[in-house]
Amino acid sequence: MKTLEEIRKIREEKRKELDLRVNLKANTREKHILVCHGTGCTSSKSPKIIEKFRKIIEEKNIQNVRVVQTGCFGLCAKGPIVIIRPEDTFYAMVKPEDCEEIINTHILEGKIVERLLCKDIDNSVVQRLDELNFYKKQKRIALKNCGIIDPENIDEYIAFDGYKALEKVLFEMTPDEVINEVTESGLRGRGGAGFPTGKKWYFTKIAEGDQKYVVCNADEGDPGAFMDRSILEGDPHCVIEAMMIAGYSIGANKGYIYVRAEYPIAVHRFQTAINQAKEYGILGKKIFGTDFDFDLEVRLGAGAFVCGEETALLESIEGRSGRPRIKPPFPANVGLWGKPTLINNVETYANITKIILNGAKWYSSIGTEKSKGTKVFALGGNVVNVGLVEVPMGTTLREIVFDIGGGIPDGHEFKAAQTGGPSGGCIPAEHLDTPIDYESLAQIGSMMGSRWINCNG
Amino acid sequence: MACKCGDNGKSKELKEILTKYTNDKSNLIQILNEVQEKYGYIPEFAQKEISEYLNIPMAEIYGVITFYARFTLKPKGKYNVAVCLGTACFVKGSEKILERLKQKLGIDVGETTSDGKFSIEATRCIGACGLAPVFTVNGEVYGKATPELLDKVIDEYMKKED
Ligand SMILES: Cc1cc2nc3c(=O)[nH]c(=O)nc-3n(C[C@H](O)[C@H](O)[C@H](O)COP(=O)(O)O)c2cc1C
Ligand code: FES
Numbered sequence: 001m002k003t004l005e006e007i008r009k010i011r012e013e014k015r016k017e018l019d020l021r022v023n024l025k026a027n028t029r030e031k032h033i034l035v036c037h038g039t040g041c042t043s044s045k046s047p048k049i050i051e052k053f054r055k056i057i058e059e060k061n062i063q064n065v066r067v068v069q070t071g072c073f074g075l076c077a078k079g080p081i082v083i084i085r086p087e088d089t090f091y092a093m094v095k096p097e098d099c100e101e102i103i104n105t106h107i108l109e110g111k112i113v114e115r116l117l118c119k120d121i122d123n124s125v126v127q128r129l130d131e132l133n134f135y136k137k138q139k140r141i142a143l144k145n146c147g148i149i150d151p152e153n154i155d156e157y158i159a160f161d162g163y164k165a166l167e168k169v170l171f172e173m174t175p176d177e178v179i180n181e182v183t184e185s186g187l188r189g190r191g192g193a194g195f196p197t198g199k200k201w202y203f204t205k206i207a208e209g210d211q212k213y214v215v216c217n218a219d220e221g222d223p224g225a226f227m228d229r230s231i232l233e234g235d236p237h238c239v240i241e242a243m244m245i246a247g248y249s250i251g252a253n254k255g256y257i258y259v260r261a262e263y264p265i266a267v268h269r270f271q272t273a274i275n276q277a278k279e280y281g282i283l284g285k286k287i288f289g290t291d292f293d294f295d296l297e298v299r300l301g302a303g304a305f306v307c308g309e310e311t312a313l314l315e316s317i318e319g320r321s322g323r324p325r326i327k328p329p330f331p332a333n334v335g336l337w338g339k340p341t342l343i344n345n346v347e348t349y350a351n352i353t354k355i356i357l358n359g360a361k362w363y364s365s366i367g368t369e370k371s372k373g374t375k376v377f378a379l380g381g382n383v384v385n386v387g388l389v390e391v392p393m394g395t396t397l398r399e400i401v402f403d404i405g406g407g408i409p410d411g412h413e414f415k416a417a418q419t420g421g422p423s424g425g426c427i428p429a430e431h432l433d434t435p436i437d438y439e440s441l442a443q444i445g446s447m448m449g450s451r452w453i454n455c456n457g
Numbered sequence: 458m459a460c461k462c463g464d465n466g467k468s469k470e471l472k473e474i475l476t477k478y479t480n481d482k483s484n485l486i487q488i489l490n491e492v493q494e495k496y497g498y499i500p501e502f503a504q505k506e507i508s509e510y511l512n513i514p515m516a517e518i519y520g521v522i523t524f525y526a527r528f529t530l531k532p533k534g535k536y537n538v539a540v541c542l543g544t545a546c547f548v549k550g551s552e553k554i555l556e557r558l559k560q561k562l563g564i565d566v567g568e569t570t571s572d573g574k575f576s577i578e579a580t581r582c583i584g585a586c587g588l589a590p591v592f593t594v595n596g597e598v599y600g601k602a603t604p605e606l607l608d609k610v611i612d613e614y615m616k617k618e619d
């Protein structure tokens with residue numbers, strides 16, 4: 001158990017300690033070797049790289065160097081990725097055999113290991129992450145901590161304003177004020193058809209019921225999509241915090257997150273995060289000494305696409321076959337065990353803490369008139385930079401596929417981009433300059449809910 | 458109540474899983490997931506005990522098992538080879554990998570070789586699209602797969618057994 005004072009202290013002290021993660025000019029002798037532990041890099045053996053680094057550092061008794069496992073950096077095609085901060089050196093396609101050289105040359109001699117640097121789409125050799133074209137048009141809000149913190153360490157989350165939005169909400173805002181802020185931000189659901197999030201919270205708040213629930217949809221049914229998975233793996237606490245804020249706003253003290261069993265790393269990280277939050281007394285009873293209680297449980301999906309649909313998901317949480325219910329009534333009125341239930345997507349939740357801390361005005365200044373904020377896409381298929389990208393709404397498909405994605409390999413011509421699974425569509429080349437937002441995607445026969453872009457060339 | 462299936466070791470393992478959960482009906486899928494993980498399928502004795510524990514009719518449990526793709530009624534092979542047919546993998550030719558695998562093992566998706574060594578599964582996206590096409594053997598991911606890589610990996614597992 002930690003008191004609010006203690007948590008504030010952790011935030012202050014840890015933030016100083018981790019400054020070199022985000023401040024390239026940090027004046028320190030310390031170095032942090034960040035190794036991507038996202039799904040892509042893990043599949044290409046990044047855990048072995050972490051092990052190897054730790055072993056060498058111990059053997060050579062090197063001080064002031066820390067090896068950190070992080071979530072996905074986004075450029076999965078170049079994985080496994082290793083980044084060294086504060087100088088921000090970006091090493092691509094690293095193998096366990098390369099660790100020794102990185103330690104000897106980079107850490108001990110202070111020289112760059114040239115052969116592990118990666119080539120950008122214009123063939124120039126890049127030293128730092130922020131020089132890569134891949135990152136230039138991106139804006140990370142939902143993925144803010146992804147690739148910066150160790151997702152299995154709650155203190156690192158707390159260091160970067162973690163659980164500060166919860167504190168603000170509990171002590172400075174009424175439930176109605178929170179809902180107003182979310183409404184005014186213009187945030188719309190990232191999992192389905194783009195329903196205004198604040199409105200959904202309001203409907204669930206005014207619904208009558210002695211018990212209410214908050215649910216997070218992490219079923220991520222669309223094949224080829226791995227945004228939600230990356231958020232859960234890279235920054236699980238931001239979803240927990242948002243679900244708690246939602247619980248406070250609508251009057252719920254119990255939440256469920258429904259995750260696909262095929263995502264073992266995400267399930268493990270999220271469960272670890274819940275356990276740590278409970279240990280700190282952040283989840284549980286009388287949170288931060290207030291009257292607010294909140295408990296959260298993980299429920300596993302078992303491989304049925306339809307369970308991404310919200311009413312089927314509720315059936316599944318209740319322990320039955322996930323067959324969709326007839327709507328109306330909507331879950332806001334009749335949801336889990338017949339009680340009013342708020343269901344939002346992972347990425348929708350991942351925006352909440354930032355809206356609370358930076359304000360609705362800030363959030364609504366990003367994006368287009370009707371689609372605010374950013375959108376995370378999984379970029380795949382025949383494109384150079386396969387990976388995870390987050391861009392402001394209104395970015396064009398051309399910018400995503402060419403400026404960020406690096407175009408089609410071997411100079412082939414772009415033919416079309418498929419988006420989404422059954423709910424998506426096919427965007428031909430003539431629509432490359434369409435700004436991506438809910439309305440324009442619907443107009444050209446696609447939708448935002450399907451959040452991956454698969455290029456054909 | 459003692460289990461009448463005669464296999465006490467297995468039954469004890471199952472009891473250990475069950476004691477982690479209350480007898481709330483909504484725990485059914487969580488329990489089935491753990492049983493599937495433990496045994497590689499949902500054995501009949503487990504169905505019976507879960508049915509008694511949660512007070513859910515066998516028929517309903519059977520319905521749930523057959524509804525979810527992850528649950529199987531037959532044991533999987535010692536090495537379960539899963540080929541991702543998610544879209545990112547599909548465009549990069551995962552079907553060819555699956556075809557080669559079927560040919561090589563002489564079984565279809567969802568089947569197990571007669572010696573119990575291998576089974577084939579077709580999965581949805583496993584989230585490693587950056588490495589498409591991918592397949593896994595007992596969860597170990599092999600990325601940027603080609604029929605040749607598949608051959609090599611399967612051959613290695615075939616040797617392992619001997
Ligand atoms: C067939 C079908 C599949 C769906 N799959 C998902 C999914 O995988 N993830 C998701 O968040 N929403 C999915 N949805 C949308 C959900 O029903 C629901 O609208 C959404 O979770 C609401 O959250 P949001 O308002 O934050 O978007 C699906 C809908 C349908 C009809
Ligand atoms: S998984 Fe490592 S960069 Fe995406």
Ligand code: FES
Pocket residue numbers: 223224225541542543544545546547581582583584585586587589590591
């Ligand atoms: S589509 Fe195969 S891993 Fe995503």
